[in-house]
Amino acid sequence: MAKVYNWQIGREMDYPYEEARPAKQFAMVMDTNKCIACQTCTVACKTTWTPGRGQEYMFWNNVETKPYGYYPLGWDVNILSRHGVQDLTHFPYQGKTLFDAAPQGERVMGYLPADLDYAHPNVGEDDSLGNMTQGAFLNMPHMQWMYYLPRICNHCTYPACLAACPRQSIYKRKEDGIVLLDQHRCRGYRECVKGCPYKKSFFNPITRVSEKCIGCYPAVENNRQTQCTITCIGKIRLQGFITTPDKAREDNPLDYLVHIAKIAKPLYPQFGLEPNVYYIPPVHVPPQYLYQMFGWGVEEAIATYRKAADDKKLLGTLLLFGATPEITHHYKIAGDTVFAYDEKGAEIVRVPLKEPIHVRKAYDETREVYRTNIT
Amino acid sequence: MNYLKSILAVIFTAIAILSAGPGNTADAGIYAVQIPGAGPIMDPTAEFWNKTPGFQVQMLPQTVTTPANPNPATKTLIVRAVYNGSWVGIRVEWEDPTQSDRIVVDEFGDQVAVEFPVEYKPDELPSPMMGNPGRRVNIWQWRAAFQRDIEQGEPGVRDLYPNTMVDVYPDEVLRVTDARAYTGALGVDNLVSHPHGSPVLEQIAEGFGTLTALPEDQDTNGRGFWRDGKWHVVFTHPLAPFSKNSAQFAAGGETVAAFAVWEGGQREVGARKAWSNWVPFRLSK
Numbered sequence: 001m002a003k004v005y006n007w008q009i010g011r012e013m014d015y016p017y018e019e020a021r022p023a024k025q026f027a028m029v030m031d032t033n034k035c036i037a038c039q040t041c042t043v044a045c046k047t048t049w050t051p052g053r054g055q056e057y058m059f060w061n062n063v064e065t066k067p068y069g070y071y072p073l074g075w076d077v078n079i080l081s082r083h084g085v086q087d088l089t090h091f092p093y094q095g096k097t098l099f100d101a102a103p104q105g106e107r108v109m110g111y112l113p114a115d116l117d118y119a120h121p122n123v124g125e126d127d128s129l130g131n132m133t134q135g136a137f138l139n140m141p142h143m144q145w146m147y148y149l150p151r152i153c154n155h156c157t158y159p160a161c162l163a164a165c166p167r168q169s170i171y172k173r174k175e176d177g178i179v180l181l182d183q184h185r186c187r188g189y190r191e192c193v194k195g196c197p198y199k200k201s202f203f204n205p206i207t208r209v210s211e212k213c214i215g216c217y218p219a220v221e222n223n224r225q226t227q228c229t230i231t232c233i234g235k236i237r238l239q240g241f242i243t244t245p246d247k248a249r250e251d252n253p254l255d256y257l258v259h260i261a262k263i264a265k266p267l268y269p270q271f272g273l274e275p276n277v278y279y280i281p282p283v284h285v286p287p288q289y290l291y292q293m294f295g296w297g298v299e300e301a302i303a304t305y306r307k308a309a310d311d312k313k314l315l316g317t318l319l320l321f322g323a324t325p326e327i328t329h330h331y332k333i334a335g336d337t338v339f340a341y342d343e344k345g346a347e348i349v350r351v352p353l354k355e356p357i358h359v360r361k362a363y364d365e366t367r368e369v370y371r372t373n374i375t
Numbered sequence: 376m377n378y379l380k381s382i383l384a385v386i387f388t389a390i391a392i393l394s395a396g397p398g399n400t401a402d403a404g405i406y407a408v409q410i411p412g413a414g415p416i417m418d419p420t421a422e423f424w425n426k427t428p429g430f431q432v433q434m435l436p437q438t439v440t441t442p443a444n445p446n447p448a449t450k451t452l453i454v455r456a457v458y459n460g461s462w463v464g465i466r467v468e469w470e471d472p473t474q475s476d477r478i479v480v481d482e483f484g485d486q487v488a489v490e491f492p493v494e495y496k497p498d499e500l501p502s503p504m505m506g507n508p509g510r511r512v513n514i515w516q517w518r519a520a521f522q523r524d525i526e527q528g529e530p531g532v533r534d535l536y537p538n539t540m541v542d543v544y545p546d547e548v549l550r551v552t553d554a555r556a557y558t559g560a561l562g563v564d565n566l567v568s569h570p571h572g573s574p575v576l577e578q579i580a581e582g583f584g585t586l587t588a589l590p591e592d593q594d595t596n597g598r599g600f601w602r603d604g605k606w607h608v609v610f611t612h613p614l615a616p617f618s619k620n621s622a623q624f625a626a627g628g629e630t631v632a633a634f635a636v637w638e639g640g641q642r643e644v645g646a647r648k649a650w651s652n653w654v655p656f657r658l659s660k
Contacts, residue, residue, distance in 0.1 A: 052557030105443030167584045183560040189645035203480040207560035
């Protein structure tokens with residue numbers, strides 16, 4: 001085991017390989033408050049990458065309804081219960097990572113889902129936390145709550161799938177940090193399926209080897225955001241690259257949201273994989289639940305997010321979501337507009353901080369007609 | 376700690392081999408008897424097996440590398456060997472209460488493998504655990520799933536999941552070259568995806584994690600069947616194959632063999648296996 005530094009838990013940890021950060025790290029920010037679970041991302045991913053034989057059940061991208069929806073069934077509660085109660089009260093993290101918790105003879109703590117766990121994606125989505133009492137009315141925060149959690153492979157800095165593979169069939173690309181599974185080298189042992197706590201490595205029963213989300217690398221190589229990002233009708237996603245906190249650039253929107261505004265949080269950072277998909281937590285969900293799922297600082301993140309309308313910089317950054325299919329490397333806010341630039345500094349999009357409002361008179365004198373407001 | 380365990384395991388195997396059950400004498404090992412004829416020796420039920428002495432191979436838990444298998448299901452194999460004018464045949468039998476040949480995410484197949492040094496030098500034996508750098512081993516791995524593929528056809532999704540509904544597959548609407556991108560490991564000719572005329576994969580290795588199957592090395596054939604809680608598997612291989620990666624055999628010659636076995640029903644796969652130390656392997660004159 002080598003000692004590597006994981007900034008999300010604020011400490012060194014054990015990992016089977018030396019720390020080797022890529023030149024750039026693929027990352028994504030998702031705003032859970034805007035997701036409506038329309039599954040357009042899921043279908044975009046499915047039709048692009050997994051329509052083949054043996055891939056019928058596979059969703060490299062899925063959207064599940066929390067707290068009781070899952071894909072595969074019970075994935076997070078299964079690994080959380082094996083992981084046991086961990087001390088999340090202090091930062092740096094005092095508890096065990098999944099590498100620390102590995103049983104003897106194993107590289108990482110994991111479990112292999114049952115075949116049927118994949119059979120009913122998101123079953124349980126409508127199960128409620130309890131009955132509404134007579135006379136109940138809506139209060140904030142909600143008495144009853146749910147939210148949507150869209151998920152892809154986290155292209156972790158310390159992937160458990162990569163650590164678990166005894167053949168080094170999984171590798172992390174030097175150029176963009178995308179984690180890929182070599183279809184020629186894999187022998188279908190399913191150690192990665194067992195090892196990945198997010199269950200984003202899948203076994204193909206027709207090819208008899210495993211497959212995983214490829215971070216739309218052909219698109220990313222051409223400076224284009226992933227399919228799940230550019231097809232999102234709710235504009236909840238922003239995909240680009242993230243740096244470590246010590247090298248955070250204020251003009252990189254992902255660095256700004258994660259390291260500077262600190263409103264986007266990793267999924268289960270206590271597992272120790274340094275996942276690179278970051279979530280803006282849902283504002284109406286009990287903090288204890290969010291704390292377990294997104295780690296330290298969720299309440300501060302929500303407080304900052306709630307004030308985004310008054311914060312030009314934050315508002316401008318959030319308006320880059322869904323504004324362009326290209327990857328934003330730099331951006332700035334000038335006046336009432338946010339400008340995004342590609343890697344070479346060429347402008348790719350500009351978005352007004354406030355959408356202009358046009359008020360039309362009910363009676364159009366030129367055409368002598370009344371116009372009704374039908375949007 | 377694991378290394379120490381492995382050394383102890385090797386010592387214990389040596390003791391186990393030296394003191395193994397009836398028919399096993401100190402320098403016995405596996406003795407391949409000559410039989411008449413030529414060509415592949417494919418029949419696991421042939422009469423000559425009954426006249427050939429069986430050697431009991433002690434199987435050990437794989438605990439040297441991760442992931443480990445501290446308690447493998449199979450404790451012993453019975454091995455017999457014969458050869459004819461051009462091929463060698465090895466029959467392996469072991470007890471396995473479940474016939475596992477359906478492969479889905481949580482179901483694994485039964486497998487057995489026999490290993491030889493590519494170049495046999497008595498003083499420079501490779502590690503019995505998949506060789507080591509510069510000391511290459513030749514591994515023949517029989518797979519129950521491949522055997523089933525050959526006998527019953529390769530399963531489609533409807534065979535594995537009878538109630539599957541699919542609108543359309545890329546290969547039904549695209550040209551072959553365009554649909555290839557959706558075929559994963561099959562599209563890049565990964566040899567573990569389906570059998571290539573034989574239920575046995577011929578492979579080479581120089582240590583943990585290096586196991587490699589090359590299309591040009593596939594000289595091994597075989598056949599296995601399961602009956603009454605027992606697998607009977609025959610491997611057959613040319614005495615003098617063309618491949619430089621293959622073990623060579625000759626009348627009166629000697630080498631060593633090692634074995635590995637996986638009980639699919641116990642989710643044994645890859646490094647989660649039972650292995651044996653080198654066993655002397657000699658051919659009659």
